[in-house]
Structure formats: structure tokens, C-alpha cells
Amino acid sequence: LNIPGLIFLCILNKKQKVRCPQGWRENEDKCYYFSADTKSWSDANTFCSEQGSDLLSIRDIHERLWVRTQISTEVYWIGLNDRSREGVWEWSDGSPFLEYIAAWIPGQPDNWGDAPGEDCGQVVGSNSGQWNDENCDIENKFICKGRPGVHYFRRRRAVRHRKPGLVTS
Numbered sequence: 001l002n003i004p005g006l007i008f009l010c011i012l013n014k015k016q017k018v019r020c021p022q023g024w025r026e027n028e029d030k031c032y033y034f035s036a037d038t039k040s041w042s043d044a045n046t047f048c049s050e051q052g053s054d055l056l057s058i059r060d061i062h063e064r065l066w067v068r069t070q071i072s073t074e075v076y077w078i079g080l081n082d083r084s085r086e087g088v089w090e091w092s093d094g095s096p097f098l099e100y101i102a103a104w105i106p107g108q109p110d111n112w113g114d115a116p117g118e119d120c121g122q123v124v125g126s127n128s129g130q131w132n133d134e135n136c137d138i139e140n141k142f143i144c145k146g147r148p149g150v151h152y153f154r155r156r157r158a159v160r161h162r163k164p165g166l167v168t169s
Contacts, residue, residue, distance in 0.1 A: 020148055027066050032056070033144040034070060041120035044077045044142035045092055053146030055079035056123075057091035061101050067143070068129030077142035080121025080131065086111065089121070102131065109133035 020031035031053070039047060041055075048055050056078040058064045079092035089097045089109070105127050111117045118133040122140055134140070 024146075025070065026148065028063070029148065030063075031146045031148055032067075032070070033146075034076065035141045035143070038139035038141055039077075040139055041077050041081070041136040041142075044140075044144075045079070048142070048144035048146075051144055051146065053144040054091075054093035056143040056145045057093045057095045058101060059095065059098075064101060064103055064129065067123060068125075071123060071125040071129060073126040075122050075124050075126075075132075075140050077140045078121050078123050078131070081119055081136070082109070082133075083119045083136070086117075086119075103129065105130040105132050 020026045024031040024033050026032075033048075033051065033053065035044070035047075045055050056067070056076075057080075058067065058078065080089055080097070081092060082089050084090065087109075089102075091097055105124065108131065109118065109121075111119075111133060113135065116135060116137070118135050120134055120136040122132050122134050123129055123143070124132050
């Protein structure tokens with residue numbers, strides 16, 4: 001390859017770089033969807049999965065601080081939960097929960113209230129992006145997180161057509 005050809009390939013490669021879909025925000029090679037509508041934690045988790053992503057898991061302090069700058073005073077579901085075992089917090093995407101980056105509101109998590117208690121995590125903008133545990137059935141906005149290049153679309157049922165002459169029983 002000559003120099004102009006190499007420059008052309010670099011420009012072509014740069015233009016083909018996959019970005020986040022419209023309506024998603026990019027930060028450090030991740031795509032984030034901040035919902036405008038509200039859902040229960042389970043429905044939000046399902047929605048994110050249907051988009052090829054997960055409810056937000058926070059991996060480090062930089063990510064936690066960036067999210068805080070994005071949420072104003074709103075409350076959003078994140079993937080944090082102790083649904084499997086009370087008091088053992090984990091991320092819905094299976095990534096490890098690192099206690100040293102936790103940002104609980106003082107006195108939280110408290111599992112307040114009667115059954116079913118508070119087993120799902122939310123990030124609270126009016127509390128500087130700190131975390132709270134809440135009843136999973138409450139409807140909140142939510143944050144999905146995925147990678148650029150993943151196909152973000154709502155999964156639909158496949159439609160199967162019979163081939164002419166094919167006998168089915």
C-alpha cells in the first residue's frame with residue numbers, strides 16, 4: 001500500500017466506526033439508554049434485554065460519576081438487586097458487585113416496609129446520584145447499558161411460512 005491508500009483506509013475505517021443508536025448516549029465505549037417512560041424493575045430488565053443490553057451495572061467510580069451528571073433529579077432503576085438472597089447485592093448482568101464503589105444513601109439499603117420488601121436498586125438524582133433500595137414493583141424510569149455494535153432492536157416473534165407442498169402434521 002502507498003501512503004494515500006493507507007490514509008484512505010484509515011479515513012474509511014474511522015467513518016465506519018459503530019456508534020450508539022439514536023436516542024442512546026455514548027460514554028467510554030458503552031451505550032446508555034435513559035428511559036423517558038416508567039416500568040417495574042422486572043419489566044425494565046426485560047425491555048433492556050430486548051434491546052440487546054442490560055439494566056445498568058456500574059463498574060467503577062468514573063462510570064458512577066458520569067451517570068450522576070446525566071440524571072438531573074430523576075430516579076432510575078439500575079441492575080442492582082438482592083432478589084436471589086436478601087442482603088446479598090448483585091448486578092442483573094452477572095458482573096461482580098464491588099462494595100467499594102457502592103454509593104448508598106446513608107441508612108440504605110434498609111429493606112423498608114412489609115413484604116415484598118425492597119430488593120431492587122435505583123439511582124436517585126436528587127440525592128447526588130446515590131443509591132436506594134426500593135420495592136421492585138414500583139414504576140421508575142430506568143437505564144440500559146450495552147456495547148456499540150450490538151443490534152439494538154425489539155425482538156419480535158418470528159413468522160413461519162409453510163413451503164408449498166410441505167406436509168405437516
